[in-house]
Amino acid sequence: MESLLSLKPLLLATLQSGDYVGFTFFLGAMAMAAASVFFFFEMRNVDGKWATSLLVSGLITFIAAVHYYYMRDFWIENQVSPTEFRYIDWMLTVPLMCVEFYLILKAFGAKIGLLWKMIFYSVWMLVAGYLGETVFRDSSPLWGFISTLGYLGILWEVWFGSAKKLANASNDPVLQRAFKALAWFVLAGWAIYPIGYMSIEGSGWLSGVLATSSMDLIYNIGDAINKIGFGLVIYSLAISSSKSTATATAT
């Protein structure tokens, strides 16, 4: 009997006032879910060749929505970072963002090798980051540095490497505009994450400045900008490109 009475309600997560991190977990979960519905439904309003890109945008926010539900409850229950869920989510969503780059460049000659290279860099970046947040927390700056090498690989690829060259050679202004926007997401939007990482208690470079809880606040803001924003860029590229094809066929 006693064990029954001490059961906690399973479904209703409670949010205390003043728990701003919890607040952003709730916001994130719902925003990601709504964005997924939007991307999935808009698939019918674009040309067939763009449908896969929108599908992938929707999958990115959908995967995040599910993990945000887990992370939200984990945070409410324990008030500590849901590091495992966070990295499982990134392990799936960051490579899918590389797939987005590949898909928009495929029509202009992107090879599958470009995709594998970018996925390799992201896995490198995330595995090193995970190790720095968990097993080797005391030497988090070293692992942050190793992780940054992977990040720089991706940056190189989209700002100077073969991805950039394909975009330049495409002679398609709509694609070039969208590519540039995505490249800025990777440069400015993704740079939000290392700031959160530096709040690791003790060894983090900003641990004296940032409260430990700011890590999840920063990661949650980064995720909303990068997953939903990135998807919206793909969406507007798909819409404008579908429109210009429609005009070209009509005339």
Ligand SMILES: *C/C=C(C)/C=C/C=C(C)/C=C/C1=C(C)CCCC1(C)C
């Ligand atoms: C949707 C999730 C995204 C776009 C996640 C991106 C994550 C990063 C760019 C993380 C980068 C990190 C570093 C560059 C160094 C410190 C460790 C990380 C993993 C936070």
